[in-house]
Amino acid sequence: MTAPALLESRGLTVRFGGLLALNALDIDVRHGEVLGLIGPNGSGKTTFLNVISGVYSASAGSIRLDGADITTASAQHLSASGLARTFQRSRLCLPLSVFDNIVLGAQKRLNSGLWHNLIQRKALAAEVRAIAAEARELLYVFNPTLADKLYDPAISLGMIDRRRVEICRALIGKPKLVLLDEPSAGMTHDETDQVVDEILGIRKSLGGLTIIIVEHEMGLIERVTDRCVVLNYGKKICEGKFRDVASDPVVREAYLGQS
Amino acid sequence: MSALPSHKPARVWPLIVAVAFAAASLTTLVLIENQKLLGLTLAGIAALCFAAARFGGVAATEAAASENPWLLRGLVLIAAMAVLFVLRDDNFGLLMVATVLIYATVCIGLTIQMGYTGLTNFAAAAFVGTGGYTAAMLGQKGGLPDIVVLISGGLIAVFIGSLLILPVLRTRGHYAALTTLAFGVMFTVFLDANELLGGPQGLKIPGINLFGWDFSDDLHIAGYTFSFYVNYVILTGAVTALTMVLTGLLDRSWIGVWLDVVRLDETAASVFGLKVGRWKVLAFTLGNFLAGLMGAIYAKMTGFIAPSNFTFGDSLVMVSIVILGGIGNRWGVLPAALIVVLLPEKLQFIQEYRLLLYALVVIVILVVQPDGLVARRVRTLRMEARS
Amino acid sequence: MGTIGQHLLNGMMQGTIYGLVAMGFTIFFGVMNVIKFSHGDVLTVGAFAALVAVWATSALGMPVYVQFIAAFIAAMILTAVVGAGISHFLIMPLRNAPPLNMLLMTMMVGTLLREAIRLFFPNGTNPQRFPELLPAGGFSLGRSFFRFDALILIVAGVASIGVVYWIINRTKFGLAMRAVAEDVETARTMGINFARVIPLTFALGSLTAGFAGTIYGLYYSEINYGMGLLLAVIGFTAAIVGGLGNIWGAIIGGYLFAGLQTLVVAAMPSMSDYKNVFAFVLIIVLITWRPTGLLAERGSERV
Numbered sequence: 001m002t003a004p005a006l007l008e009s010r011g012l013t014v015r016f017g018g019l020l021a022l023n024a025l026d027i028d029v030r031h032g033e034v035l036g037l038i039g040p041n042g043s044g045k046t047t048f049l050n051v052i053s054g055v056y057s058a059s060a061g062s063i064r065l066d067g068a069d070i071t072t073a074s075a076q077h078l079s080a081s082g083l084a085r086t087f088q089r090s091r092l093c094l095p096l097s098v099f100d101n102i103v104l105g106a107q108k109r110l111n112s113g114l115w116h117n118l119i120q121r122k123a124l125a126a127e128v129r130a131i132a133a134e135a136r137e138l139l140y141v142f143n144p145t146l147a148d149k150l151y152d153p154a155i156s157l158g159m160i161d162r163r164r165v166e167i168c169r170a171l172i173g174k175p176k177l178v179l180l181d182e183p184s185a186g187m188t189h190d191e192t193d194q195v196v197d198e199i200l201g202i203r204k205s206l207g208g209l210t211i212i213i214v215e216h217e218m219g220l221i222e223r224v225t226d227r228c229v230v231l232n233y234g235k236k237i238c239e240g241k242f243r244d245v246a247s248d249p250v251v252r253e254a255y256l257g258q259s
Numbered sequence: 260m261s262a263l264p265s266h267k268p269a270r271v272w273p274l275i276v277a278v279a280f281a282a283a284s285l286t287t288l289v290l291i292e293n294q295k296l297l298g299l300t301l302a303g304i305a306a307l308c309f310a311a312a313r314f315g316g317v318a319a320t321e322a323a324a325s326e327n328p329w330l331l332r333g334l335v336l337i338a339a340m341a342v343l344f345v346l347r348d349d350n351f352g353l354l355m356v357a358t359v360l361i362y363a364t365v366c367i368g369l370t371i372q373m374g375y376t377g378l379t380n381f382a383a384a385a386f387v388g389t390g391g392y393t394a395a396m397l398g399q400k401g402g403l404p405d406i407v408v409l410i411s412g413g414l415i416a417v418f419i420g421s422l423l424i425l426p427v428l429r430t431r432g433h434y435a436a437l438t439t440l441a442f443g444v445m446f447t448v449f450l451d452a453n454e455l456l457g458g459p460q461g462l463k464i465p466g467i468n469l470f471g472w473d474f475s476d477d478l479h480i481a482g483y484t485f486s487f488y489v490n491y492v493i494l495t496g497a498v499t500a501l502t503m504v505l506t507g508l509l510d511r512s513w514i515g516v517w518l519d520v521v522r523l524d525e526t527a528a529s530v531f532g533l534k535v536g537r538w539k540v541l542a543f544t545l546g547n548f549l550a551g552l553m554g555a556i557y558a559k560m561t562g563f564i565a566p567s568n569f570t571f572g573d574s575l576v577m578v579s580i581v582i583l584g585g586i587g588n589r590w591g592v593l594p595a596a597l598i599v600v601l602l603p604e605k606l607q608f609i610q611e612y613r614l615l616l617y618a619l620v621v622i623v624i625l626v627v628q629p630d631g632l633v634a635r636r637v638r639t640l641r642m643e644a645r646s
Numbered sequence: 647m648g649t650i651g652q653h654l655l656n657g658m659m660q661g662t663i664y665g666l667v668a669m670g671f672t673i674f675f676g677v678m679n680v681i682k683f684s685h686g687d688v689l690t691v692g693a694f695a696a697l698v699a700v701w702a703t704s705a706l707g708m709p710v711y712v713q714f715i716a717a718f719i720a721a722m723i724l725t726a727v728v729g730a731g732i733s734h735f736l737i738m739p740l741r742n743a744p745p746l747n748m749l750l751m752t753m754m755v756g757t758l759l760r761e762a763i764r765l766f767f768p769n770g771t772n773p774q775r776f777p778e779l780l781p782a783g784g785f786s787l788g789r790s791f792f793r794f795d796a797l798i799l800i801v802a803g804v805a806s807i808g809v810v811y812w813i814i815n816r817t818k819f820g821l822a823m824r825a826v827a828e829d830v831e832t833a834r835t836m837g838i839n840f841a842r843v844i845p846l847t848f849a850l851g852s853l854t855a856g857f858a859g860t861i862y863g864l865y866y867s868e869i870n871y872g873m874g875l876l877l878a879v880i881g882f883t884a885a886i887v888g889g890l891g892n893i894w895g896a897i898i899g900g901y902l903f904a905g906l907q908t909l910v911v912a913a914m915p916s917m918s919d920y921k922n923v924f925a926f927v928l929i930i931v932l933i934t935w936r937p938t939g940l941l942a943e944r945g946s947e948r949v
Binding site: 373377379381423425426434436437438440441444445448449451452522571572575578579582586611612614615617618619621622625626629 | 934
């Protein structure tokens with residue numbers, strides 16, 4: 001029927017003490033789709049991202065990425081196998097330059113050897129120039145003026161530009177799967193629209209990037225996602241196209257909060 | 260891409276003036292005996308530095324230095340020779356300069372640990388002491404060439420450090436603080452109790468002899484006599500210079516970025532695939548090696564070490580130097596080390612109160628100017644091809 | 647000599663003092679995520695305040711029990727004020743700074759207190775004799791001899807641990823404290839006055855240090871300006887072993903550390919100079935084995 005999923009979780013469960021944050025989740029993410037993850041506050045959306053990116057570990061169940069079991073993989077391993085993410089609260093290193101921040105995303109492609117970094121400075125310089133050009137290009141797609149701020153400290157940027165830099169950091173590593181944790185957080189409606197358009201533009205130019213997006217802003221979800229999964233109390237309560245999901249009575253009840 | 264740098268002579272002058280100014284200040288501060296005069300000179304130097312910062316002199320110097328690194332290195336070499344010539348028979352002055360250089364190098368190591376990587380190390384003096392005692396014990400046995408003895412000082416410090424960092428790598432949190440703190444406090448307790456290591460009385464150590472170059476002999480060059488301490492200033496100066504160059508390269512490389520990221524956000528670092536533990540180990544190792552190496556040189560230079568040279572208070576003094584110089588600012592370490600080492604020697608009334616004073620200064624800096632006295636610059640990893 | 651009883655009593659006494667200090671560390675960490683290294687030196691300040699109080703009351707010819715009470719009250723008031731002051735003027739302004747800055751700050755505050763006592767207390771460089779206020783003598787049980795003063799002090803120490811535990815778990819102030827520890831924002835919306843709870847918490851934590859300092863002086867009959875540093879290192883270790891932020895863990899950690907020390911002294915009397923060194927080595931091994939402490943550390947990171 002369909003090709004095997006890029007990411008599949010089976011019976012994924014996370015417990016914090018007595019709290020069941022994720023309860024036996026089965027979620028499939030198909031190649032090249034944008035999956036929206038929605039649900040009321042505390043329903044486990046961000047926890048799900050944290051488990052698949054290796055920040056938390058699963059209490060039970062399994063996760064597969066491209067067929068390989070990554071349930072117990074370290075964050076480092078996950079990054080190497082093509083996973084990148086942004087964070088709900090901006091996690092840029094503010095005192096560092098935009099370039100230093102973005103370069104972190106390309107870390108696995110760069111030579112971190114002592115000899116290369118301290119002695120072979122010519123080769124290092126060539127590497128730096130190549131990555132700088134890539135970063136500029138990427139930033140340019142988002143915001144042409146941002147490309148000129150490559151060496152400004154991240155702290156000097158506004159909220160929207162910081163978010164753009166975070167997304168660039170996730171994209172420069174050429175990941176298979178990108179996790180976006182509330183890209184609209186801390187931004188106005190117009191800014192959100194802008195960033196969404198940019199994400200869609202980038203996706204088109206990169207061709208078939210797979211994205212999981214956690215979001216409260218339903219307008220955004222409606223515009224960008226191919227499919228949605230609704231969580232409540234750590235359980236999947238509904239799945240499908242946004243329009244169908246939004247009209248589902250179970251989902252409405254969950255959002256109204258009376259259960 | 261910005262234009263390639265062109266050679267404008269105007270850009271070189273600030274650098275020459277700055278190096279000459281630094282050398283002149285250093286020599287004057289070392290030579291002055293009168294306490295009032297010293298105060299005035301310090302105030303004058305501070306005023307000049309402030310003015311230079313205010314009117315773009317510092318920026319011009321930095322630009323010139325980053326465009327002509329070899330000119331900077333050459334100028335520093337010439338200035339160093341000039342300082343040595345002026346101070347050639349001032350034993351006390353030369354000893355002080357060498358001590359400042361030793362402190363500065365240890366604190367550059369501490370900058371890599373604390374300033375870059377965010378690893379707390381409250382045992383810098385104990386690592387210096389480890390190197391010193393290693394040199395003393397190996398010296399007593401005899402037979403080993405001094406180059407091996409000095410490097411062993413560094414390696415033993417690295418070894419002890421690697422035992423301490425073990426718990427740090429297993430998890431994140433406050434363990435680095437705990438283990439280094441415990442080591443820093445326990446080091447002197449241990450030495451005091453240990454008869455084999457001389458107990459509270461300490462140990463005597465012969466001077467350095469590197470490949471037949473005997474450091475206890477005066478130098479005679481072109482009819483001038485140089486005190487034997489010049490040997491030590493040359494050695495420590497060379498090590499400091501090499502350390503500065505390598506630390507600069509480290510800072511302006513991928514590794515420099517990774518160390519900063521490890522300090523600023525461990526979670527982001529590991530999510531993007533950095534092996535956080537590996538970089539912590541590298542930083543801890545580099546810093547401890549420098550401390551141990553300098554400790555060995557220090558022991559050989561002074562000819563005598565005792566537990567009281569390496570107390571927890573001394574570790575705090577080194578941390579103060581790092582903060583005074585601006586956390587993570589390796590250039591700032593040099594003047595900071597000079598002030599912290601020199602002032603108590605010159606102003607006797609400060610000696611007794613120095614720890615109190617440093618503590619107060621650090622507290623004020625942390626509240627008023629959290630980045631340290633002279634904030635570290637934002638790294639610009641540009642590296643356009645140079646002609 | 648009844649050595650076993652002696653060791654037991656000594657260990658209990660030390661454990662009580664360490665537990666009190668560790669409790670302070672864990673309270674500060676729980677509420678503010680702060681490691682307050684100056685805690686040990688606050689204890690020293692308390693011990694010296696107690697000494698001055700004893701001097702003053704005995705100069706006024708007051709009876710011994712008044713001197714005894716005055717010592718505790720003076721120590722606790724001064725340390726509470728110092729603790730609240732440190733939190734208000736030095737720790738609060740830095741609460742959003744990098745953790746390294748905070749560590750350095752409290753480290754330097756400790757140095758400042760330590761050096762101030764050494765330089766400005768009359769004859770402060772030398773150890774000070776602390777008058778013995780408790781009845782001498784004791785009783786024998788089997789081959790062991792139990793000192794009265796030690797028993798009294800242990801009971802007092804354990805009682806004070808109980809009181810602090812009661813304050814944290816059974817009073818309205820304790821509830822506010824725990825709310826702030828859980829989540830500052832939520833505590834605010836619940837109408838808890840953050841700006842008041844924090845200094846009061848630090849006052850409470852520091853006051854236990856003052857109490858411990860007085861016990862220390864009464865038991866060992868000698869105090870010195872540097873005693874707080876080692877106690878801080880030990881107390882901090884105990885708090886970490888117990889899992890930072892966990893009160894019971896801190897107390898257990900304190901007794902565990904004292905137990906290890908006593909074991910070293912009892913098993914190898916010739917090595918007693920190294921008792922702290924040994925205890926630290928064991929603790930570091932223990933931490934390496936169980937990185938989050940014996941009881942779990944409070945999770946502090948939110949992603």
